[in-house]
Amino acid sequence: MVSTLATVLNQRLGDGIRESKIESALNESQSKLFQTENRFILAEITSVADFRDAIDRTITEFADTRGNERNPEVAILQANSSAAVFYLYERATNQIAKESIPADLRAKVQATKEMQYTYGKIVYTSTYLTPIAIERKVPALIVGGNFTIENFGKFELYFLYSTAPEDSTISLISRTLFIGAIALVLVLLFIVWAASRQVITPIRGAAEIAEKLSAGDFAERMQVEGADESARLALSFHEMASALQSQITRLENLSRVQQRFVSDVSHELRTPLTTLKMASDLIYRQRHDFDPTISRSAELLSAQLERFENLLTELLEVSRFDAGVVNLEPEVVDVVSLVEKSLDALTPIAQEHGSTFHYKHPSDPVLTVVDPRRMDRILRNLLSNAIAYGEGNRIEVEVRTGEKSIAIAVRDFGIGLRQGEETRVFDRFWRADPSRERTRGGTGLGLSIAQEDALLHGGVIEATGRYGKGSLFVLTIPRDRSEELTERLFTLTL
Secondary structure, three states: OHHHHHHHHHHHHHHHHHHHHHHHHHHHHHHHHHHHHHHHHHOOOOOHHHHHHHHHHHHHHHOOOOOOOOOOEEEEEEOOOOOOOOOOOOEEHHHEOHHHOOHHHHHHHHHOOOOEEEEEEEEEEEOOOOOOOEEEEEEEEEEEEEEEEOOOEEEEEEEEEEOHHHHHHHHHHHHHHHHHHHHHHHHHHHHHHHHHHHHHHHHHHHHHHHHHHHOOOOOOOOOOOOOOHHHHHHHHHHHHHHHHHHHHHHHHHHHHHHHHHHHHHHHHHHHHHHHHHHHHHHHHHOHHHOOHHHHHHHHHHHHHHHHHHHHHHHHHHHHHHHHOOOOOOOEEEEHHHHHHHHHHHHHHHHHHOOOOEEEEOOOOOOEEEEOHHHHHHHHHHHHHHHHHHOOOOOEEEEEEEOOOEEEEEEEEOOOOOOOOHHHHOOOOOOOOOOOOOOOOOOOOOHHHHHHHHHHHOOOEEEEEEEOOOEEEEEEEEEOOOOOOOOOOOOOOOO
16 A cells, blocks of 8 residues: 555656646747747848848857756757758757657647647767767657748747756655655554554463463463553453462362362271171171071171272272372283173173173284283273163173274163263263162262273273163273374274
8 A cells, every 4th residue: 555655646746747847848938939939020131141140149049058947959940841951941959960859749830839749859969079970868848839930931949858857856756755665664564563562462471371370370470561451451360360279279178178088088987897897798698597587688788888898999999099199000911801801700790680791802812011900990890881771782892903002892782871971971970860869879980980090001981872872982092001092993983
């Protein structure tokens, strides 16, 4: 836009200078033509010699020209003369060539009494120093008119005004506008840069602070300068960061108290539970000696104490995860055999629910380094979950191996998962039945602990499902626990 404005302004100024030049040249030429015509009228011309003398005196008066506006070059030509050479009564100042007068301008001058003009070039010729004529051409505004001399006929008078000064002025204006346009663009760029910096710098600072806040660094604050919108933004960030820090600190303290409470209660209950379990086992072994009512009570007591013991075990395991004191005990194991052992252990429970296992695996052993106890716990949790929610349908278990990973899939055809429950199943104490009925048992910690065990091995458990169509759980672990898990061997679709 600046370039367009500069171009238009340069064009308007140039046109103005040229129009002023034309108007001035026409007025000046008209005046000089009138003076020249009067000089010939008032001169006492009685012979050809007198006429030639009058022409010479007229040209001599114009001979001091320098090619400027007030003193143009002058040429007196006879009407209808050729354009090549000067005739007997034709004269010109400063040895300008007759070809300096364009033929089309001569035709216009001869056709009307009005002053005519055009742009052309003053052609200077010189033969003083060399035998070859040297031409010098100067751009000019050429103005012409005609007059009549009694007894000698019609003549043409031309004034050749050099346009070099105007061209120089226009060139100077063009350069000035060009430099001014560049300077203006630079100033505008500086203003935009300064304004952008004033606006963007606080925003960039806010973004950096926001990133640090999201990373958990609540000690960072924005600098407050002035009382503008940026300062208000900084103050708002300060208040937000302080509120977040206070809330997170409160939640962390609450979480620590909760974890400590769970850990302490779990440990404190372990000792009396052990005593109760020993007494319950003794009664359970002697239940056949009691009457049926007491025998049934002994069975219920043993079952509930076993369930209570499992709950304490899971709570203690969760507290270890929270405290960060969990360690792996890796061994080289055959994953195929490990899965078979878990299936054998849970087959009776599956049969009680009417389910059967269908196991598919590679024919060769699949050796890898894992913690067998934790891997068995993962498998038992996945299989128990499939049994509990499988609705007595078959349960498919498959082992696949890849170049960098091993995957175990457990597929049931029972209740399935609603949309959005694929991730919630790994939350602690989350249960699929909103009413929290205990008909299917469980504490809501099994899958959460299984996911923690998988993460310890560098792996992950992923789930998918459709309500009424069943669910699919896939455990994927890397062959080398030091490498990032990038390979997936099962597609999570049903």
